[in-house]
Amino acid sequence: MPDRLSVDTPSPIQFGVWAPYRGKWVIDPHKERLVASYDLTRDMTVSAEKAGFDTILYAQHTINPLDQTEEIQEAWTVAAAAAAITERIEIIAAIKPRLFHPVVLAKMALGIEDISHGRFAINVVNAWFIPELERSGIGFPEHDARYAYGAEWLDVVKRLMEGETVTHEGEHFKLDAYALRPTSRYRKRPVIYSGGESEPGRQLARDYSDVWLINGRPIDDVVGDVADMRAKVRPGTPLKFGITGFSITRETEAEAQAALAELFRIQDSFYDTRQQDMRKNVDPKAQTLSYGLKYNARMIGANGGTLPGFVGSYDQVAERIAAFWHIGISTYLLSFFPLIEEQENFARHVIPRVKALIGETGVPLAARTPARRFA
Numbered sequence: 001m002p003d004r005l006s007v008d009t010p011s012p013i014q015f016g017v018w019a020p021y022r023g024k025w026v027i028d029p030h031k032e033r034l035v036a037s038y039d040l041t042r043d044m045t046v047s048a049e050k051a052g053f054d055t056i057l058y059a060q061h062t063i064n065p066l067d068q069t070e071e072i073q074e075a076w077t078v079a080a081a082a083a084a085i086t087e088r089i090e091i092i093a094a095i096k097p098r099l100f101h102p103v104v105l106a107k108m109a110l111g112i113e114d115i116s117h118g119r120f121a122i123n124v125v126n127a128w129f130i131p132e133l134e135r136s137g138i139g140f141p142e143h144d145a146r147y148a149y150g151a152e153w154l155d156v157v158k159r160l161m162e163g164e165t166v167t168h169e170g171e172h173f174k175l176d177a178y179a180l181r182p183t184s185r186y187r188k189r190p191v192i193y194s195g196g197e198s199e200p201g202r203q204l205a206r207d208y209s210d211v212w213l214i215n216g217r218p219i220d221d222v223v224g225d226v227a228d229m230r231a232k233v234r235p236g237t238p239l240k241f242g243i244t245g246f247s248i249t250r251e252t253e254a255e256a257q258a259a260l261a262e263l264f265r266i267q268d269s270f271y272d273t274r275q276q277d278m279r280k281n282v283d284p285k286a287q288t289l290s291y292g293l294k295y296n297a298r299m300i301g302a303n304g305g306t307l308p309g310f311v312g313s314y315d316q317v318a319e320r321i322a323a324f325w326h327i328g329i330s331t332y333l334l335s336f337f338p339l340i341e342e343q344e345n346f347a348r349h350v351i352p353r354v355k356a357l358i359g360e361t362g363v364p365l366a367a368r369t370p371a372r373r374f375a
Contacts, residue, residue, distance in 0.1 A: 011240050014330060014331050018059065020044065041082070076093050084116075089119065096126065097124065102157045106180055117186060122191075123194065126150040147200035151208070156168055193213055194212060216243055216245030222324070243332060244302040247310035247336060249349060264298060300337070314353055
């Protein structure tokens with residue numbers, strides 16, 4: 001395993017949540033609430049902002065990757081609605097480049113940027129679920145070709161969001177002195193997140209993104225990736241890093257593990273069949289499921305599930321997050337079940353502990369507090 005590294009000047013920490021966007025994503029053993037309706041997403045978004053979370057992600061699919069007969073929300077319409085009913089929390093909408101022409105997407109992004117008064121972000125995902133694009137007739141090119149398309153697409157989107165008059169002639173798009181107005185009234189442009197852990201995905205993040213999102217996994221599997229990405233030269237501001245995962249926290253580890261076991265029990269009736277069906281439809285070159293398969297882990301919630309170790313006592317989870325922060329991970333996009341109760345519990349008990357560990361003033365403690373090792 002690579003040596004654990006501490007970062008001298010980590011970015012300010014921010015905590016975020018995944019909004020529910022599809023049917024069995026929502027598992028609530030107390031209320032049997034199995035439909036990810038807008039009303040539930042609205043309530044969760046308002047709760048997250050009030051509880052003190054900094055950001056919320058609305059994932060994008062046009063059909064449900066776990067069960068194509070079930071309903072699924074459209075990320076950008078939900079994000080626009082959420083922007084209008086919130087005041088502080090960052091609104092992130094995921095986007096698959098092949099679903100929208102870059103001119104149209106950039107205009108939509110600037111619209112939500114205006115609605116939110118400068119709190120909007122996009123998360124670029126170059127697709128992994130084959131039927132979504134194949135069955136629509138849009139087409140699902142091979143892995144590296146999708147990233148080449150995505151890089152050209154994002155180059156155009158970024159320039160348009162920044163107010164540039166764009167003349168562009170590439171393999172996929174041609175623009176002639178095209179400009180969008182108004183641009184952001186609050187900053188240069190919306191924030192750009194991206195995932196993708198293959199080399200084309202990493203290159204796209206280095207070239208165009210503000211934050212690179214890593215699928216959740218143990219810290220010793222992350223530290224080398226962060227160090228490698230930091231070592232590469234890139235224009236502009238330093239790249240920031242985020243990680244995803246699922247969290248349950250309680251006073252004791254035993255209580256948290258018992259709650260997790262109950263959620264796994266609820267999943268028993270459909271988990272294996274759904275996972276097998278989904279894997280048939282996933283690009284084998286995509287990294288989305290690779291770490292779950294590597295660890296033979298049972299997935300739940302956001303990408304990476306329990307692999308980062310965010311299930312445990314309040315103190316354990318706070319210490320694990322602080323350890324990730326010390327190696328450069330500043331954004332934590334977490335999922336919770338039951339949704340509202342668990343995210344509010346996390347905000348009440350874990351976030352203050354993390355901030356105390358890393359220093360509430362934002363002064364890094366890495367130089368005087370060694371990062372602890374977790375299995």
